[in-house]
Amino acid sequence: MWSPFDTIMTDIVIKGKAMANPHRQEKLGELFAAELSELMRTRVKDPRVGFASITRVEVSGDLRHAKVYVSVMGTPEEQKATMKGLSNAAGYLRHELATRITLRYMPELAFKLDTSIEEGARILELIKQVSQEDQERREAAAQTETHEDV
Numbered sequence: 001m002w003s004p005f006d007t008i009m010t011d012i013v014i015k016g017k018a019m020a021n022p023h024r025q026e027k028l029g030e031l032f033a034a035e036l037s038e039l040m041r042t043r044v045k046d047p048r049v050g051f052a053s054i055t056r057v058e059v060s061g062d063l064r065h066a067k068v069y070v071s072v073m074g075t076p077e078e079q080k081a082t083m084k085g086l087s088n089a090a091g092y093l094r095h096e097l098a099t100r101i102t103l104r105y106m107p108e109l110a111f112k113l114d115t116s117i118e119e120g121a122r123i124l125e126l127i128k129q130v131s132q133e134d135q136e137r138r139e140a141a142a143q144t145e146t147h148e149d150v
Contacts, residue, residue: 029057031101032066036109039096040086048085050078055114059107066107069114079113086111 033054040052051073058067070086072079086093090109098106 025059025061025063028059028063028103029066032057032059032068032097032107035097035100036068036093039093043096044085044089044093046085046089048081049089050074050082052082052086055116063103064105064107066109068109068111070111071114071117083111083113 033056036057037054040049040054052070055069055071057069060066068086070083072082074082090111094106094109097109
């Protein structure tokens with residue numbers, strides 16, 4: 001019986017060795033991200049796990065390890081507490097994933113803090129600030145020209 005997961009569960013055999021398909025790693029990462037997001041929203045009851053969202057999941061070539069990148073909104077202390085709570089819940093989340101996704105081996109989950117959203121927001125703020133300063137300089141230059149013309 002065919003299932004939608006059959007397309008991502010194929011392996012490439014090269015020189016007698018089974019190697020994971022890179023496309024499969026990406027698809028599994030996307031699937032893990034979606035399932036983990038759902039589990040964090042509905043099943044994780046740890047109060048330390050605050051407003052966190054999974055940005056991406058990288059699955060290793062042998063499909064034994066998965067790095068789960070998590071973006072956490074809040075103070076550095078809240079971020080640290082959330083990461084500690086997720087690390088403590090890793091076994092539970094791995095077990096829940098195994099009940100939802102059929103794989104020979106469920107990868108070990110390692111949670112990593114993803115600060116790319118914060119860095120992006122900081123860069124946007126800097127661009128906005130430079131743009132505003134540039135606009136103020138242009139306005140000041142335009143005013144000095146009008147005063148010189150009078």
